[in-house]
Amino acid sequence: MDYISNTAAERNKMLKEIGIKEVEDLFSMIPEAVKADDELNIEAGISELELMRKAQNIAKKNKSLDQQISFLGAGAYDHYVPGVIDALISRSEFYTAYTPYQAELSQGTLEAIYEYQSMISDLTGMGITNASMLDGASAAAEAVTMGARISRRSKVLLPDTINPSYREVIKTYGSGAELEFIDLESKANIIEPELIKENIDEKTAVVVLQYPNFYGSIEKMEEISKITKGNKNIIFVVIVNPILLGVLKAPAEFDADIVVGEAQNLGSGLNYGGPNLGFMACRDNRKMMRQLPGRIVGKTTDIEGKEGFVLTLQTREQHIRREKATSNICTNEALNALMATIYLSTMGKTGLKEVGEQCYHKAHYLAKKIDKISGFEVANKDNFFHEFVVKTKEKSSQIIDKLLQKDILVGYDLKRIDEDGILVCVTEKRTKAEMDNLLENLEVL
Amino acid sequence: MDYISNTAAERNKMLKEIGIKEVEDLFSMIPEAVKADDELNIEAGISELELMRKAQNIAKKNKSLDQQISFLGAGAYDHYVPGVIDALISRSEFYTAYTPYQAELSQGTLEAIYEYQSMISDLTGMGITNASMLDGASAAAEAVTMGARISRRSKVLLPDTINPSYREVIKTYGSGAELEFIDLESKANIIEPELIKENIDEKTAVVVLQYPNFYGSIEKMEEISKITKGNKNIIFVVIVNPILLGVLKAPAEFDADIVVGEAQNLGSGLNYGGPNLGFMACRDNRKMMRQLPGRIVGKTTDIEGKEGFVLTLQTREQHIRREKATSNICTNEALNALMATIYLSTMGKTGLKEVGEQCYHKAHYLAKKIDKISGFEVANKDNFFHEFVVKTKEKSSQIIDKLLQKDILVGYDLKRIDEDGILVCVTEKRTKAEMDNLLENLEVL
Amino acid sequence: MEEKLIKNYSSPGRKGYSLPPLEVEKSEFNQEISHYLREEVELPEVSEVDVVRHYTALSELNYGVDSGIYPLGSCTMKYNPKRNERIARIAELSNIHPYQPEEQLQGSLEILYQLKLDLAEISAMDEITLQPASGAHGEFTSLMIAKKYFEDKEEKRTKVIVPDSAHGTNPASATMAGFEVVEIASNKKGMVDLDELAEALDQETAALMLTNPNTLGIFEEDILKITEMVHNVGGLVYYDGANMNAIMGYAKPGLMDFDLMHFNLHKTFSTPHGGGGPGSGPVGVKDFLAPYLPKPLLKKDEEKYYWDYNRPKSIGKVHSFYGNYGVMLRAWAYIKTVGGKGLKKTTENAVLNANYLKARLKDKFELPYAEDSLHEFVLSGSRQKAEGASTLNIAKRLLDYDQYAPTIYFPLVVKEAMMIEPTETENIETLDHFVETLLTISREIKENPELVKNAPHSTSVRKLDETEAARNPNLRW
């Protein structure tokens, strides 16, 4: 089926009004030389019944997380998604709208973004939050290029405790912005502050840290922050897992300049890694504000004095500043930002805290037990939040494969980034029974 | 979890306003002798995650129609349900509202019911349609009692070609209304007009026929109608399958007085037989209108002359007439009526026709092929629409069981009503491949 | 109207549907069928976009529980949890045919059985049928059970007693079951008048129908006396479960010696009201009435759940299949979510909210019955009526403030009645806002009665002419 509303008779009426005979005439300005002469080699359209059947049949070739126990994390997290979220974002006034260019008829989207900005600011402790970024990695990349613009320097310290995908994306963007990257090597899954100190010089633009880091450990954020603050031009970028900020200190407390991260875990679900939700927050000062990429919503008043919301500070944006814009970002992840807003409202103050605590206690329960099984060792010791590295005697890929047969996804194989071990993640969704199932299987491996 | 909005502090504030100390005090008027002293013996509440898990686990004990090929009909039909229906009825303004008592804030529900009434009237050719009945069987039962009230008589001719469940419900209601039923026996799955003629006398209140009948065959509607019209006090009630009315003549054309049926197949899906959608339509005259049960929506104007919709003719209803009401029906199947309205709008004039035609041609394709397989015979010959009776050499229950092993639900076992054979139904959803699968399996049985 | 009828979007040849190709050769229509074919049917011809926009627009002219307070007395318009909607849409639980073999549906039957057990526990009834599809349907089913019971005992009992404060469906259901209705007046406390009751009771009395707390929200102080009196003449006592939200965990119909009752899953157990339905009205009975329940009855043996059709004393069927299963799934999800303690807390908060509203409103509006009340209460607008605006006007004026109106002009025993039931899911701010709005309207009546009398002003249509609608019915396009 197609989605053409007009009938043949109506089309004829319209052609007449236009003053032409055939629809093809509308395309007469396309030079013959480039006109497609063949029909598109794409199968004929199908009905909804056939589409659903086709999709269901293809879907059977997948094995979803509903069909196994997953301890996969490594940047994409399987947290509880309250049912109200889908019910509310399915309101078509939200999801079929576009960027709220006409503020007066878009107050729903605008107010929700304002709430999103406020809650991300509350979580991170930062003064300003933008309306969303494409994902965590590109948000991190744009934070780095933003930092470099502000510091007017080009060297970036990039620890290997940052999610490897993020590092790759940061480097892609950095290559566009012609930045220089210094890769820093961790010890025992964290970066020694000394290493940062050694690598800082007068060209250093940006220091980036992840909190908790890729391996689940908490870096020495305060010490490193103090070191970066020793050089006032350096911008300290912190990549944070927002769902843990119900329990963990806001990055503002250790003087982050720009805070970014992936908020997919705030109500968006997994979706094979996209659409995700990048967020970006920064200090509340004019210099930062001017360099912040992306849309921002502000509160204002209408001509009768009633409060309302608009897109603001648009002079930073590409449709006004064009090549001088802070970023090219236009379409963002507004609907996912709405999901995060509803998530944070639903979970609220105590819920977010409980999620963080459950993650911590469940992960530590599992880690302690794994550590006791012969052939397995938890590398992070007890410095981790809800992800940890298990070093294995046997090859990690073999262990992963054997557990796959038991319907368990035990974790992320660090072989993917040429390291040893398995990165195991435990969220509040994992039950004791599921963890005990894993433990039993590990014991008999 | 519970759904209590107020906090302990707020509850205390409220208790203070009321002037009592404890919530329990609110229940002091309940005599001690009847006060429950034990807590309810119902497990503690659970979180959404646990609920979803519990439901998913229980659901695995079911085998749905998605997991097999179904030719089951017999009063509940597996037709295509356009996806827009669920998207639209999930608008909370529709589904969380109640009966539109305050018309001015319920124009959405009211206008949709008016459209529903109009479309059912267009399908059946009847002048008046009510806002819905509980299901097809109770609609049929209420049509019979309504007919008896109008004719002021008590004898009802009840052919055995009517859906047996309907006959049971009709008799239950009839027992309340103290009606007398004459069961009529069919030959070759239809009722001979002569039989009706023989059984009509001066006490006959109602003649009921199903169109197509329970076995899928078309009765001699016109002949029988003429016979009933020979006695002007008799009310001719027709039970119709509404999805076939895109192809089949409207019952008004053969002079039905009251038309009822089950409109579950107009967009409601199966849901194990409920919520279904009973509908009832009748001739447009005052006598009929006064006796019609249930809600009715009418168009009117507001004080500024603008058109709008209200519940009307409420003097028939129980909240005004109490024991003199035409029926006790209050809560009906409004949301299913909305589904039917959206279904009929989406399918429209040509879609409904195509559905009917596909049902017919597919059913006849299958029937012809089955008829050729040794050990099987189609009893209706070619007088059936989309359901037919297959007589089997082997016991029907054995055939049904064998096909179950092949993931095929071949049909309704007529043994349930002490007859031989299997009632097979083919809707537009069945594919040629599915039918050929059944045929191949029948051949090797 | 604010949004034109779907028919008026129609354009010849426009389509909004899609179907797979036919795939098989066409068959001739046999002679009988050919005769019954129609040329065409008048239905809209619109696109999918037209459909989506039209019904989206219509929804915006509506008000539901998600829009705000919906204080319809005796309707228990509580929040309808979204998670229950998800449960009801699980394909394995919903895309199932009523005639699939029971072996294929043990999951669904397990859910229904759990629901039965929980309803029995809440009510102290012994056996439950889930078949009735609405509250009134449950009433009718109950009365047919009573009828059959007496037939079986070969007692001729023709009368059903109904208090004048009863829901209108009670007398209507009794009539449908073939009984003669005897209405008895309430006493000045709003309760059953024991003298009136004694007078009405005799050997022809089949049943007394009672809701407790009654529609005034008042619990019958002599409930055990009442049930005893009816039992003494050999009659049955039937409990109308519409007001169950008032007593969960505090009292049980079975312990008050009721013999049979119905539940409203769409009231007490949070299933959505759907703009008027579907509901679900299970019936619970004491053991001695169990044989008369509709067939089939859900049972469990050691191995599996099954439908028992072998019920010779059954009243028969009242529904094509097993009742409103989709509604039952939601009610099951609700009970599992809230749990036993949660149900009691639910009742406590429903009653607390109602009493809070009553406390805040009783000075400005006449409170015709001073008795303590539970989950709902009835005010009278008679003072305001004297000042120039009726209860109807007040109700309409509430709409201007984006709040739904209470049930009005019911129960009939109260003049200018406003029957208010906030439910437990409303919070104090919403309740306060409702109170303040009513107080504002009360002031408006004094200061500018015309404003209230001409309400509503801000809805998509102004006050509609109901008289005209009934006089010249326009019931279809």
Add this chain to the structure above:
Amino acid sequence: MEEKLIKNYSSPGRKGYSLPPLEVEKSEFNQEISHYLREEVELPEVSEVDVVRHYTALSELNYGVDSGIYPLGSCTMKYNPKRNERIARIAELSNIHPYQPEEQLQGSLEILYQLKLDLAEISAMDEITLQPASGAHGEFTSLMIAKKYFEDKEEKRTKVIVPDSAHGTNPASATMAGFEVVEIASNKKGMVDLDELAEALDQETAALMLTNPNTLGIFEEDILKITEMVHNVGGLVYYDGANMNAIMGYAKPGLMDFDLMHFNLHKTFSTPHGGGGPGSGPVGVKDFLAPYLPKPLLKKDEEKYYWDYNRPKSIGKVHSFYGNYGVMLRAWAYIKTVGGKGLKKTTENAVLNANYLKARLKDKFELPYAEDSLHEFVLSGSRQKAEGASTLNIAKRLLDYDQYAPTIYFPLVVKEAMMIEPTETENIETLDHFVETLLTISREIKENPELVKNAPHSTSVRKLDETEAARNPNLRW
């Protein structure tokens, strides 16, 4: 504001969430972590009902495609089919982790692969990456590919040429990729001025960025000449796919000799815009550029689909994972539903609708470029401006008539621009209604310009003060 902020519903201790019990014993927090624990976080404390009502109320202050015409030029606001939403919510297709083994996800990969093939067919490009998450992201990816390509060839090329009518994201993306932007003026037909182009082109030219038809809806008559000129200096020609809805089945970027391009799945392929996102911006390239595509790239061998990470020349990654997969599912569903012929018909009707609007409006509004146009066209409100109301005023006045406004003040080459793109899913009645509304507004400007200048009047807020918002930014509670 019409609906207060969620924070203002907060009440200490109120909860709207539910979590299972912890089940395991608590662990101590190690010293490092203890140091980083926070006391509490400021978030709302609200009930589930509060959340549901608040966001339902907010939605009602919004306008989407389901509400009516949404004629934003270059945004292709077509109807978003509901069936695609169902596809995207199939659990086996959506509840999957990006690091599950490929063997477990052959279904999803098959869908993505089919999507790639179809996009390649539509565009005549050879290889496709689905990784970019928006149109601008696709632009950036494309320019990084160009950059890497020239680095690989050891050519130093620093310039990217962009016509003045281009989308603002083009110059911004070029800058982000480290290029210098050279803007060239359009000729009086609204097309690329070949002389200007010739002048701009040199050995330092990395690429020309072009959308065709351009933002005026006009197809470049000399397109082959243009691409040839760029190729002659060794540059690449990039196609901005925002306007693909204008040419499907009629022309292909690959056949116009474009070297690389991006698609907007959320425009051409009907995925919902989500109030600003998510979108999806796949990039297509000719074979010689394929080595530079981001990694991983989806491939198929005889046995299975897999992600190829072994791409030494790749520009690297631009997204954490594989892009906006959920959006791709919807686009796949759309293409499968509509089919090859349907896509062509889609384009035909998009163009027909735009031309019909243009024909009906061009007498009352200035049409700055008389050239034939395709799926969108640009009017100027300069005549109306002279009469006292600007294009902004007209846009705001449209809101009073419950219609969304076109893109305004863009492209920059037209004064008081209104860029109108109706899409194929609008029907003639909606188009006529839009025309008549604009004509009404045009009359209003003559008769009562203040009415238009002070618009909107009927929205939940009146015209908002943007200047104040930017001067004293209030960006959070």
